[in-house]
Structures are given as structure tokens and as C-alpha cells.
Amino acid sequence: MPSTTHHRLIAVIVLVPALAALALWAFTWPAARTAPRDLPLGVAGPPAATAQLEKRLEGHGGAFEIHRYADEAAARGAVEDRTVYGAVVVTPRGPELLTASAAGPAVAQFLQQAVARQASAEGAQVKTVDVVAAPAGDPRGAALGAAVLPLALAGIAAGAVVTLLGLRGVRAVIALLGAAALVGVVAAGIAHSRLGVLTGDWWAEAAALGLSALAVSGAVAGLAALLGTAGIGIAGAVVMFLGNPFSGAATAPEMLPEPAGAIGQWLPPGAGATLLRSVSYFDGAAATGPALTLAWWAALGLGAVLLGGSLRARKAGGAPTADRRELATVG
Known part of the structure; x- marks a missing residue:
């Protein structure tokens, strides 16, 4: 058996349990240590x-x-x-x-x-x-907490699809913006119009949901544009193993062990859940912080997409020139 095959076999045997352990720790540690802190x-x-x-x-x-x-x-x-x-x-x-x-x-x-x-x-x-009661359609807050994972998955899928389809630069940005807008509209239609678990302004909720998806998809596509397809795995792992369990959507950031609650609010799932609560139940109160967090993620991600596309274009344009110079030297 070739040595390369041995290395791949060992990598699978070691990495799969390591990922399982990381996922188990990330999801069970906050749940097992839930208690109020400040x-x-x-x-x-x-x-x-x-x-x-x-x-x-x-x-x-x-x-x-x-x-x-x-x-x-x-x-x-x-x-x-x-x-x-x-x-x-x-x-x-x-x-x-x-x-x-x-x-x-x-x-x-x-x-x-x-x-x-x-x-x-x-x-x-x-x-x-x-004073501000939970909606009759979601008295325990379970639906809003459950919405974090689908939004994260939608963002990861959009970023991965844009990357794997070979979209670059402006086209990739347009695709990500369009996908996020549709995610927001569809999610608001289900959560607000169909299930009644959101009770605020419909378009504000759709914007919050779409911005949450864009923050994730932009991060995934942007990191992939700079690092290659490995960027999909890195960004996806951060969102899934840290962003989702540290979001505090099911309870509150202050109910999570430190520093999980603080970290979660700097990542798209946590900021998205906080923003959605504000616009849906509190008329936008305290929405500025999480909205800015999501906007920064989206802006940095889309900027990385444009930068990666520009670097690829320069590299592709420079290769023929180098080849012509080499031929001229030989001639």
C-alpha cells in the first residue's frame, strides 16, 4: 500500500474522532453550564x-x-x-x-x-x-432558537455553491446578495406569515434574516476566494462549532459560561438571533450592535470575494505574458 494511502487512512482515523469530540464539547459544554452570569x-x-x-x-x-x-x-x-x-x-x-x-x-x-x-x-x-410577552405561536422561544441552525446552513450552502460553481468577483457578490435576499423573504414568510412566531415588522424581519444569511455566506465565499476550497471548511466549522452553540438563542448570552456568550455575539448566528429578537419583539430596541456585527461580517466577506477574484484575474493575465517572454528569450 503506498505511503500516501497510509497517510490518508491515518488522517481519517484521527480527524473524524477529533471533529466529533470538538462538536460534542462545543454543543454540550454551554448546555451543561447554563446559569446566569452578570x-x-x-x-x-x-x-x-x-x-x-x-x-x-x-x-x-x-x-x-x-x-x-x-x-x-x-x-x-x-x-x-x-x-x-x-x-x-x-x-x-x-x-x-x-x-x-x-x-x-x-x-x-x-x-x-x-x-x-x-x-x-x-x-x-x-x-x-x-412586560414584553413571547408570541402565542412560540411561548417557549423554541422556534426562534431553532431558526439559528437553518440560517447558518443556508449561509454555508450559498457560499459553498458560489465557490464550487466557479463564480468570481462581481458575479459572486451578486449571487450572494440575491441568495441572501431570497432567504430572508422565504424565512420571514414561514416564521412570520405561516407560523406566527415573529410578530414585528415583516420587512425588518426579512432584512434581519437575510443579513444573517449574508454574513455567513460572505464569510464562507470570501475565505474560499482567498484560501481555496479549504476556506469553506474553515468558515463552516467556525459557524457550526462556535457560532451555533455559543449563540445563546435558546436562553441568553449571559446564561452561557464565559467567554462563550461574548464570543457568540461576535459571530453571525448569535448576532443574528439577537437582532431578530429586537426587530420582532422590541420594535428595534438594542438592534444597532448586532446589526453592525452582521454588516461587518458581510462587508469583509464580500470584500474578500472581490479581492480573491481580482488576484485570480491578475494571476491568469500574468501567466501568458510570462510564457511569451520565455518564448522570446528562447527565440
């Missing part, structure tokens, strides 16, 4: 009462990042603006918890349990108000 939580009410409440919340071992508000109206506005995931308001009638299940049903449930447990220990009952 979760933004508001506190509102009289200073004397809130001081005691803050002290008790700080006893949760860094679970919460406390934001102070003068009254219930200010705390409610912070929840609606996505500054905090919830707020505890101290009132003469007892504590009141403001939540936003649309920002993450798992987070809202955790806040209810944590605040209710603390209140019951003091002999009080907590009134819970869901």
Missing part, C-alpha cells in the same frame, strides 16, 4: 428598601448586574429597551417582578423562580408582570 436586572423603589433588596441579590454570587431605577415606569422602560431582562420593583403592596419572556423565556422563568424563592423566605408574594 445578568442585567433592574431594581426600583424607595432607596432604603432597594438597598436591602440589592444586598440580597448580590448574594447570588455574581449572577446579576444590578441597574437602579427611580420608579416602576423607568424600570419598565428599561425592560422594553432591552437594557435589562427584568426588574424587581419594591411597592407598598410587596415586590413586583417585571419580565420580558420575549427576550428569553428561560431567563424570565429563572427570574420568577429566584425572586419568588427569596420573597417566600420573607413571607411575601411576588406579582409578576410580563
Whole structure:
């Protein structure tokens, strides 16, 4: 058996288990370590009462990042603006918890349990108000969380197809833009019009979905334009093994172990999920950050596609010239 065959056999035997281990770690580690870490939580009410409440919340071992508000109206506005995931308001009638299940049903449930447990220990009952409720079509947020993987796969497929079909430069950019636009329209049609799991402005949702797909497809095609077909595997692996499990779409970035949550928000799947929540449930509140992240991924990817096409064109144009010079020298 030739040595090359031996090397390929060893590569398969070693790489397949390594990839399986990487995938298993990437998907199970965040799930196994899900817990709040500096979760933004508001506190509102009289200073004397809130001081005691803050002290008790700080006893949760860094679970919460406390934001102070003068009254219930200010705390409610912070929840609606996505500054905090919830707020505890101290009132003469007892504590009141403001939540936003649309920002993450798992987070809202955790806040209810944590605040209710603390209140019951003091002999009080907590009134819970869901300020921004999850849609009736997706009360547990499962559909939005499940949308991350198909969008990532669509982006990887678009970038790979453009590369394998040999599209270069401007043609490749046009193909990627067109594919992303269609993905956004189709996805909005299914998630909003058909299933009712998205409830915001239809075109804003389609734009967010399309931009998410473009960020991935641009990265895949751009890296492939610079590195060859190996770029498809590298970009695809980053999106699938880091972007998808670190997205925090099923819970929240602050519920993931550090630094997974932060990394996930810098990658297209996490930024896309956050942007989609903002435009669908919060009228675009806190949408600027994730939109810029996706725009940078898309711009860098498309720029790399154009650069790769230009380099290939120069290389192809320079080869005949070199050949002619060699022939002239021989002559």
C-alpha cells in the first residue's frame, strides 16, 4: 500500500474522532453550564428598601448586574429597551417582578423562580408582570432558537455553491446578495406569515434574516476566494462549532459560561438571533450592535470575494505574458 494511502487512512482515523469530540464539547459544554452570569436586572423603589433588596441579590454570587431605577415606569422602560431582562420593583403592596419572556423565556422563568424563592423566605408574594410577552405561536422561544441552525446552513450552502460553481468577483457578490435576499423573504414568510412566531415588522424581519444569511455566506465565499476550497471548511466549522452553540438563542448570552456568550455575539448566528429578537419583539430596541456585527461580517466577506477574484484575474493575465517572454528569450 503506498505511503500516501497510509497517510490518508491515518488522517481519517484521527480527524473524524477529533471533529466529533470538538462538536460534542462545543454543543454540550454551554448546555451543561447554563446559569446566569452578570445578568442585567433592574431594581426600583424607595432607596432604603432597594438597598436591602440589592444586598440580597448580590448574594447570588455574581449572577446579576444590578441597574437602579427611580420608579416602576423607568424600570419598565428599561425592560422594553432591552437594557435589562427584568426588574424587581419594591411597592407598598410587596415586590413586583417585571419580565420580558420575549427576550428569553428561560431567563424570565429563572427570574420568577429566584425572586419568588427569596420573597417566600420573607413571607411575601411576588406579582409578576410580563412586560414584553413571547408570541402565542412560540411561548417557549423554541422556534426562534431553532431558526439559528437553518440560517447558518443556508449561509454555508450559498457560499459553498458560489465557490464550487466557479463564480468570481462581481458575479459572486451578486449571487450572494440575491441568495441572501431570497432567504430572508422565504424565512420571514414561514416564521412570520405561516407560523406566527415573529410578530414585528415583516420587512425588518426579512432584512434581519437575510443579513444573517449574508454574513455567513460572505464569510464562507470570501475565505474560499482567498484560501481555496479549504476556506469553506474553515468558515463552516467556525459557524457550526462556535457560532451555533455559543449563540445563546435558546436562553441568553449571559446564561452561557464565559467567554462563550461574548464570543457568540461576535459571530453571525448569535448576532443574528439577537437582532431578530429586537426587530420582532422590541420594535428595534438594542438592534444597532448586532446589526453592525452582521454588516461587518458581510462587508469583509464580500470584500474578500472581490479581492480573491481580482488576484485570480491578475494571476491568469500574468501567466501568458510570462510564457511569451520565455518564448522570446528562447527565440
